[in-house]
Each structure stands twice: as structure tokens, then as C-alpha cells.
Amino acid sequence: MDDLKTYIADNQQRFLDELFELIRIPSISSESKHRPDMYRAAEQWKKILLDGGADKAVVMETAGNPVTYGEKVLDASYPTVLVYGHMDVMPVDPLNLWDTDF
Numbered sequence: 001m002d003d004l005k006t007y008i009a010d011n012q013q014r015f016l017d018e019l020f021e022l023i024r025i026p027s028i029s030s031e032s033k034h035r036p037d038m039y040r041a042a043e044q045w046k047k048i049l050l051d052g053g054a055d056k057a058v059v060m061e062t063a064g065n066p067v068t069y070g071e072k073v074l075d076a077s078y079p080t081v082l083v084y085g086h087m088d089v090m091p092v093d094p095l096n097l098w099d100t101d102f
Helices: 002-023 032-051
Strands: 056-060 067-071
Touching (some): 002 032, 032 056
16 A cells, blocks of 8 residues: 555656646537547547556547547456546536636
């Protein structure tokens, strides 16, 4: 457990930088004008996965928006673990419900 805590502490700034870089992308999937941003977000996830040690990461086309798939195989006999996350965000409207401009 100490190794994990040390790893997190040693990489905290990188983790924050990756997060902030992602959330700066206006990947609003419900607005067609942001379709290019969905690809930017997918490519950013691909970069994060590869930089994080994934053996493989690809951006894949779908009938809708792109998805990013990555894998890391330590040993084929180990159980498979799936991690799923959204890379799209909610539209900003209605603006009057926001507490800040950020």
C-alpha cells in the first residue's frame, strides 16, 4: 500500500495535468458543432493510455461518436478488468443554473 501511496504522490501533478487537459476539451456529444472535439478527446485518452503504459490504444469509429479502447496484458491467465468512462460532457445550457463562468 505504501508503494501505491508513493506512486500517487510522485505523479500527482501529472495526473492533474492530464485531467485538466481533458476537461478543457469541450466534448459536448449532443452538439454536432463539437464533433471534432469528441475526436480530440478520444485522441487525448489514447495518448494518456499509451503514456500510462498500455500495450495498445486505438480510437475506433462507431455509428455515433468515436470511442477509445486500450489494453494492458500482464499475464493472459489473469482475470480481465474493464474500466469504462465517459469522455463527453453536458451542454452548458441553461446558463442560469451555473454558479460560475468556468
